Amino acid sequence: MKEQDMREHGGNLDLAQQRFGGRAEDWIDLSTGINRLPYPAGEVSMRAWSALPSRAEIDALHQAAQHAYRTSAALVAMGGAQAAIQLLPQLGPRGRARILAPTYNEYAGVLSAAGWDVLEVGDLDALVGADLAIVVNPNNPDGRCHTPQDLLALLPRVGRLVIDESFVDAVPQLSLAPEADHPGLLILRSFGKFYGLAGLRLGFALGSAADIARIAAMSGPWPVSGAAIAIGCRALRDDAWAGSTSARLVRDCARLDDMARAQGWRFVGGTPLFRLYETPDALAAQEKLARGQIWSRVFVQKPTWLRLGLPGSEPEWTRLAEVLAR
Helix, strand or coil, rough: CCHHHCCCCCCCHHHHHHHCCCHHHEEEECCCCCCCCCCCCCCHHHHHHHHCCCCHHHHHHHHHHHHHHHHCCCCEECCCCHHHHHHHHCCCCEEEEEEECCCCCHHHHHHHHHHCCEECCCCCCHHHCEEEEEEEECCCCCCCCCHHHHHHHHHHHHHHEEECCCCCCCCCCHHHHHHHCCCCCCEEEEECCCCCHHHHHCCEEEEEEEHHHHHHHHHEEECCCCHHHHHHHHHHHHHHHHHHHHHHHHHHHHHHHHHHHHHCCEEEEEEECEEEEEECCCHHHHHHHCCEECCCEECCCCCEEEECCCCCHEEEEEEEEHHHCC
16 A cells, blocks of 8 residues: 555654654643553563563463453454454455444445455444444544443344454443453454554454454464453453543543633534544644644544543643643
């Protein structure tokens, strides 16, 4: 894929540096929904770096994920939820893909490139009859949510239902992971966002035994690194950290919403990891923040939308307040 053809994403800090200068470490990157107070990864053994992961180690990671996601369904570790998205076109014959939109733009791009008939729709009922239906829950970028009951009701009305739960960790009551063994249901989970370790490249696909076996076969024998296994096992079993982090994120969302309101920005939606605001001019707001070396997310199709992740440390909150006050 040529650089000019790459789809728009947050995390493009190199673009911020090209336009506004500074070193990467000087910037506060709020253009993503990645937790800026990450899980304390701790030390990783030399064996995790030097040896191929064993079957037993991969199984231990799977068991840790089942614990964290409160499920007994089959699952497979992958190099982030994105790795699973890349394989979706191969799970069945090409047909009609319907995507609840606006949402994460990789789904439409990946499926269209593989020859699927792709249509983005605005409500759950418009997904009915699709060979492949995709819902991001909670949604990125507007935080729209659907109850597990409503999604399960949709399941028999589509060929395969994919639920992307990349932002569900802090609101586990929305998760369909406990029901992931229903035939035709596939759940995608991201590790890196909630745990703040996106560079580890770890995620999971959960579903029926047949679907997971097929994804595992396509992923190969060593789909994730030894370091990802070691840190993932540790983090996914740390219930105390997950609980305290979820509570902090709720408080921090209210804090950020108050700061945005003082700017005259209107809250559109969000999740415990990012907020979406309506502004008079999102590009102007992004530039104002960027001159204080804070990077944010804007959307070509929505010129008034500005998305902000949550600052982490108190110095980050202080700098954001100072920049907004200018």
